[in-house]
């Protein structure tokens with residue numbers, strides 16, 4: 401994950417420019433909702449502004465940073481679920497690490513955030529696996545849930561466990577999640593920010609090379625390609641190749657590149673501890689031999 405800085409004002413202006421009556425129609429839907437709305441009570445107006453989020457996020461999944469093509473492969477994700485919040489059973493290692501979820505003990509779903517169904521800072525575009533399979537209607541928090549909030553609560557209000565990276569006050573995932581090779585890890589040594597990283601990695605299975613095999617392999621191939629380009633620059637054999645490699649490296653580290661957080665971490669490692677980066681490249685090559693010999 402990486403951050404996508406944009407102010408709420410800019411986002412609203414972009415939406416109004418694209419669809420001048422969008423906010424008026426969205427307000428009418430919210431005003432007409434029952435107290436406990438079902439998913440089907442919401443008009444899917446968010447699909448009208450999906451392209452705006454696809455462009456803002458460089459056509460990448462907000463959570464796993466895979467490159468996605470077109471509207472069909474990506475969903476508009478409601479960060480805080482609009483109709484109901486599903487119970488989340490955190491894995492034992494996170495419970496042992498101190499993660500506590502403020503949720504009903506009986507495992508029942510809670511009401512969703514109906515007033516945030518059309519809030520521009522409650523949307524992101526995500527791949528279907530991250531949105532539909534892994535996140536669904538999860539939104540674990542450490543403090544009591546503010547389901548009646550009219551705007552997304554500040555991060556200290558509910559202490560959410562998931563990371564939302566859009567907005568000028570959005571989370572900066574690169575300060576929360578770091579990578580050792582292909583493997584995402586919490587960047588902070590302790591505290592709620594460490595638990596946020598752990599919960600995000602766990603819910604989206606960002607470290608699962610089996611269940612998310614193709615995605616994980618893609619990340620490994622990107623690191624391998626980055627290493628080979630960095631190596632070609634260092635070897636300075638052929639100026640044509642060195643120039644091409646420099647351009648490749650630049651493009652692989654941009655916000656718009658797939659797996660940008662992961663590749664930036666690897667690039668920093670290559671610069672600070674090249675022997676360790678080389679060992680990771682060797683290990684990744686071995687892994688890639690096993691998945692596609």
Ligand SMILES: [Zn+2]
Nearest residue numbers: 461464527530
């Ligand atoms: Zn994804």
